[in-house]
Amino acid sequence: MKLSGLKYLTNQGIENIWKNKMMAFATFCVLLISLLLVGCAGLFYINMNSMILGLGNQNEIFVCLFPSTPQEYVEQVDSQIQQLDNVDSVVFIPKEEAYKRMQHQITQQGQEILRYIDDSEFMPDGFSVTVANNDKIGETTELIARIENVETAQSSLQVAEFLRELRRVVTLIAGAVIIALAVVSMIMISNTTKQSVYSRREEIQIMKYVGATNSFIRTPFFVEGMVTGFFAGAGAFFITWAVYKSVYDILMSQGMLMSAFGIGSLIPFNKIQIITAVAYLLIGSLVGAAGSTISTRHHLDV
């Protein structure tokens, strides 16, 4: 096909949107709603995942050194822990701090005993270590325990296991919901594009009678679907942006919720806006183009 021919067909595709504005608007709306449904489900999933990971990061490894470990060895241990792959942060807990913590944690009977101990010297220095990947907290704990001068390294594997299981369940449910929404969306899009094409079946037949090839007939429909899908993607992006930002601001203003449910780990929109925009525009354009082009197939057999 010559360049002039391609230009003509592209222009025809764009003009057809205006000429068939009612059907184009219907397709636009269906695409917009479908993209919003799937997009919001996707964003909900990645935020849930991030929240669970955030909760996991609060799961600490408590490291106790041997009592009376000299200061230079303490620093050496600190440095060796920092060098481990999965370690996110290392906070030194001096024996005095450890003693205070113990005071808060032990039972009433224990408190009675502590009355006779007014010195924290018997307590070891230690570290509180958080990990980047909570799933690997067990391995990291073992590695820390092997470091010289470390007496014990302990973490709550049950919490880690619970969070891992929670993530798996959330992933499965979100995956199923996204797939179901995608299928429903495809059916809605397919029906709308079919109707749009059906209303122009006579036009397609005329084109066939005058010797138009299938690709010649399909190209304007492809362009039309792609442009409609692109605008639906843009619309979905702006709606998502507005809603996401509002919900994010509301949740972030709830200080208690932030710490209790890991809401502090919610992803701010500016971190995902580019990938969201690209996904919406790309998927909108592709689905629009494919739906429109595939729907013409039935009418091409003349």
Add this chain to the structure above:
Amino acid sequence: MVELQNVSVTYSSGVDALNNVSLKINDGDFAFVVGSSGAGKSTMIKLLLKEIDATSGVVKVNGYNLSRLKKRKIPEFRRTLGFVFQDFRLIPTMTVYENIAFVLRVIDAPPKYIRKRVPYVIDLVGLQSKTDSYPDELSGGEKQRVAIARALVNDPQLIIADEPTGNIDPELSYEIVELLKLINDQGTTILMVTHEHDLVRHFGGRIINITGGEVVYDEVIMGSGNELLPIEDEYSETPQYEPPPQDIEPAYNEQYIDDIISAIIDTSSHNKENTDGGEGD
């Protein structure tokens, strides 16, 4: 050239639409195909457009053996034809100009040629003032003239007209057939399906009568034009000729017809020059 050799068509419902039909229409012929509803005329048209395949027999059109024509070759074959339908089949969202230019765009004709050729055929059918009108803004006769211009613009070897006068006023029917005759005079083969016997008698030419899926009559008769002429016995069942009412003024006068003829001659020589000279536009 159109050639049907022992062609039969049986639909999946078991209906025999055509039964062992053989006929040949030579280049430059003007043939009327007549017959009652359900006689097989539409089936024959569908066969010639390669819309359906013959159950048996051979169908040849413009050098293409349709019985063996591959699906991907159908567009190429259809570009050698022009179609005129009873219901006009104009694209409602396109102007008169665009409806006609569309045929040339299908064959990837250069824009310069399209800009030259389309106004020319619009002039030819006398619709200069309607160039930018949409089909909905035209009368039946005007729509059919656009359809004829569309069929003509690609300079086809054969024009198939399926009841082209079926949806227009009787007085305009003569005008439409006259136009087709003028096109035929320049060498384009015309196959016109009609059930309007008055027209057939008036213009004369080759008459093919299909009844019950068979060709029952295939002869050339003289057109009555301004005088009644004897009619073949086999065709005598058709209603007697009634000349068009005298008070009806044709939409164009003799001078206009002369202009059209000159224009067609011009375009033919122009096309020949293009072919010989290889200008490519």
